[in-house]
Amino acid sequence: MAVQKPFRPRIPAGLAYALHAVLATNRFYRWLAAYVERRPRLYRWFTAGERAAKERLFGCRMCGQCALPATGYACPMTCPKQLRNGPCGGVSADGSCEVDRTLRCVWLTAWDRAESAARGSDLDLLQRPVDNRQWSRSSWVNYWQGRDETIAVAYSGADPHPPMRTAPAPADRAPADRHRAER
Ligand code: SF4
Numbered sequence: 001m002a003v004q005k006p007f008r009p010r011i012p013a014g015l016a017y018a019l020h021a022v023l024a025t026n027r028f029y030r031w032l033a034a035y036v037e038r039r040p041r042l043y044r045w046f047t048a049g050e051r052a053a054k055e056r057l058f059g060c061r062m063c064g065q066c067a068l069p070a071t072g073y074a075c076p077m078t079c080p081k082q083l084r085n086g087p088c089g090g091v092s093a094d095g096s097c098e099v100d101r102t103l104r105c106v107w108l109t110a111w112d113r114a115e116s117a118a119r120g121s122d123l124d125l126l127q128r129p130v131d132n133r134q135w136s137r138s139s140w141v142n143y144w145q146g147r148d149e150t151i152a153v154a155y156s157g158a159d160p161h162p163p164m165r166t167a168p169a170p171a172d173r174a175p176a177d178r179h180r181a182e183r
Contacts, residue, residue, distance in 0.1 A: 006097050006106035007059025007078035013113035016057075016073035025144050033144035047138040064134030064142055070122045070152045072113030077130075079106045084127040086110075125152040 009016065023029070036046045047062075054060035058068060061077040067084065068075060076084055080099035086107035090098025095108045114120050128151055134142065142148055 003080050003099060004061065004078050004082065005080065005100060006103045006109065007075055008104070008109060009059075009073050009075075009113070010057050011073075013072050013117045013119075016068070017117055017119070020069055023140070025146070029144040030146075033141040036138075037141055037145070043138070043141070046141070047136070050138050050140050062136050062139075063130050064137035064139050065131060065148060065151050066139035066143060067127055067151065070125050070127070071107075071110040072115075072117065072119065072122070074106050074110035074113055076106065076110070076127070082130075083107070084130060122152075124155060126155045127152050 011019075036043050051060065051062055054062075058073060058075045059078045060075055063077050067077075076082070076086060079086055079088075080097065081088055087105045088098065091105040091108065092098065092101065095104050097103045097105045111120065111123055114122050139148070
């Protein structure tokens with residue numbers, strides 16, 4: 001499989017946010033999403049149209065759970081590591097990507113674009129892992145159906161990956177436990 005390359009969006013951030021406002025969920029879009037989803041052929045055409053538009057404008061990979069509104073409209077799935085929360089530790093001091101030094105890290109692009117639209121705080125949100133069942137599905141339909149509502153959450157400060165609970169080593173066990181384990 002070809003490695004993704006950081007993609008520089010083809011439209012300014014301000015225009016992308018304005019387009020999002022036009023496409024914001026309302027009763028009509030909710031009805032449209034349900035109508036399209038009930039018709040498999042129409043759904044395929046609709047999804048193909050979404051792919052054509054977003055691939056050209058944002059390098060969309062069709063993950064089906066669009067993070068663009070929270071990333072300055074720079075697609076995180078074009079990060080070679082597909083990091084949903086970036087940048088990684090490999091970004092260089094000049095802002096280039098560790099995988100391809102000729103390209104700017106997509107997360108720095110996201111930061112520049114979000115800041116230019118006074119949306120820098122969006123980058124503080126914690127993006128949930130991608131649900132791999134949604135690849136090639138329409139993110140517009142998912143968005144209008146309200147399935148994206150928890151795609152990005154405010155970081156509470158709690159460790160999102162608490163350490164796994166492991167069984168105590170034999171020496172740490174209470175004598176009765178040790179006796180049972182040794183029988
Ligand atoms: S749907 Fe996924 S792959 Fe496509 S632009 Fe949005 S985040 Fe990127």
